[in-house]
Amino acid sequence: MIKEIQEQIRQYDTIIVHRHERPDPDALGSQLGLVKLIKERYPDKHILAVGENEPSLAFLGMMDKVDDKLYNDALVIVCDTANTARIDDKRINQAKYVIKIDHHPNEEPYGDLVWVDTAFSSTSEMIVEFYIQGQEEGYTLSSDAALLLYAGIVGDTGRFLYNNTTAGTHRRTAILVEQGFNQTEFYTKLHKKDLKMSRLQGYVLQNFTIVEGVGVMRLTREDLEKFSVTSNESSQLVNAFSDVEGLRTWVFFVEEQDQIRVRLRSKGPVINGIAAEHNGGGHPMASGATVYSWEEADEVVAKLVAVSK
Template sequence: MIQDIQVKINEFETIIIHRHERPDPDALGSQMGLAQVIKERFPEKKVLVVGEEEPSLSFLGKMDQVLDHDYEQALVIVCDTANTERVDDKRFTQGAYLIKVDHHPNEEPYGDIVWVDPAFSSTSEMIVEFVIQGKENGYKLSSESALLLYAGIVGDTGRFRYTNTTAETFMRTSLLVKQTFDQNAFYSNLHKKDLKITRLQGYVLQHFQVVENVGVMKLTAEDLTRFQVTSNESSQLVNTFSDVEGLKAWVFFVEDADRIRVRLRSKGPVINGIAAEHHGGGHPMAAGATAYSWEETEDIVSKLIKACQ
C-alpha cells in the first residue's frame, strides 16, 4: 500500500493534502508532516495543505491558499479522516486521484487507494512508517517534519499515556526525537492556555457531575458567550476532570449553533459504538458525536452508564 502511494506521488506534479474539520494535533501533524516530507523529497512539485486555520495550533504552521484550478490533474490525499462528511474543504473530490490515509476504523472506505490501519496510534505514526519504508526511494525525516509528526503522535497518545501507545510507537517516535527540534518549545506551545480558557477550566471543575462511574459536563451557548470561548476552543478541556477517582468514562457536551458537540472518552469501556449511534464515530476509547437536543444528551449519558456496568 505504501509503495502504491509513493508511485502515485511520483506521477503527479500537484499534490493537495486535506484532513478533518476542527483539527487536532494529529490531523495537522499528519497533514503538514506528510506535505513537508514530500516537499523535501520533490522540491520541484507543488504540494499544498488546505483547511480552516485552528488558532490554538497555529504554531505548527499555516494552511495554503488553494484555488479551484489547482485541483485539475492533482493528486489529493486525505489524512486522519474516517468519513467524507468530516473532510475539511469539500473540494477533495475534484482531483484526478484520491488517497485516504487514516488510523480510525474504516467505516467509510472512500478513495482510489485506502490505507487504513487502526493498529497505529495516530495517522502521524503512519506517516513515519511511510518514511521508513520509503527510505530507499529518497524519503527522509528532517527537524521540520519530525516536529509535526511528533505533535500528532503526542496528541493522539495523550503524551504516550493511552493504551494505543505500543512498543512500535516508541520505536517510530525515537526516529523523530533523533532530529533536532525543540521539544521544550513544542510542549510550551501545546499546553499554553489563554486566560479565558483557564477561567472556563475553573468553571468546568466546579460544575461537572458524576453519575455512577460517568463524568458529565454540559456547556451551553450562554456559557461559551460568557467566557468568550468558541466550541472548538473548548475541546482543550475535554480531559479536565478525567483523573477523578472512580471514573470509567466521561462526556463533554458543548452547544454549537443548532447542534451539540459530543466528546466521549473512556478508561476501558468501548464507547465508539455509542458515538456511531449519534452521528459520529472514532476509537474504542475516544470518540465524537453530535446530538440535536439536550434530551438526546441524556440518552447518551444513559448508554455510557450502561457501558460502564
C-alpha cells in the same frame, strides 16, 4: 500499500493534502508532516495543504489558498479522516486521484487508494512509517517534519498515556526525537492557556457532575459567550476531570448554534458504538458525536452508564 502511494506521488506534479474539519494535533501533524516530507523529496512539485486554520494550533502551521483549477490534474491525499462528511474542504471530487490515509475504523473506504490501519496510534505514526519505508526512495526527515509528526502522536496518545501507545509507537517516536527539535518549547506551546481558558477550566472543574461512574460536563452557548471561548477551543478541556477517582467514562457536551458537540472518552469500556448511534464515531476509547437536544444528550449519558457498569 506504501509503495503504491509513493508511486502515485511520483507521478503527480500537484499534490493537495486534506484532513478533517476542526483539526486536532494528529490531523494537522499528519497533514503538514506529509507535506514537508514530500516537499523535501520533490522540491519542484507543487505540494499544498488545505482546510480552515485552527488558531489554537497555529504554531504548527497554516493552510494554503488553492484555486479550484489546480484540482483538475491533482493528486489529493486525505489524512486522519474516517468519512467524507468530515473532510475539511470538499473539493476532493475534483481531483484526478484520491488517496485515504487513516487509523480510524474503515467504515467508509472512499478514494482510489485506501491505506487504513487501526493498529497505529495515530495517522502521524503512519506517516513516520511512510518515511521509514521511503528512505530507499530518497525521502528524508527534517526536524521541522519530525516536530509535526511528534505533535500528532502526542495528541492522539494523550502524551503516551492512552492504551493505543505500543512498543512500535515508541520506536517510531524515537526516530522523530533523534532529529533534535525542541520538545520543551513544543509542550509549552501545546499546553499554553490564556486567561479565558484558565478561567473556563476552573468553571469546568467546579461544575462537572458524576453519574454512576460517568463524568459529565455540559457547556451551553451562554457559557462559551461568558468566557469568550469557541467550541473548538473548549476541546482542550475534554480531559480536565479525567483523573478523578472512580471515573470509567466521561463526556463533554458543547452547545453550538444548531447542534450539541459530543466528546466521549473512556478508560476501558468501548464507547465508539455509542458515538455511532449519535451521528459520530471514532476510536474504542475516544470518540465524537453530535446530538440535537439536551434530551438526546441525556440518552448518551444513560448509555455510558450502562457500558460503564
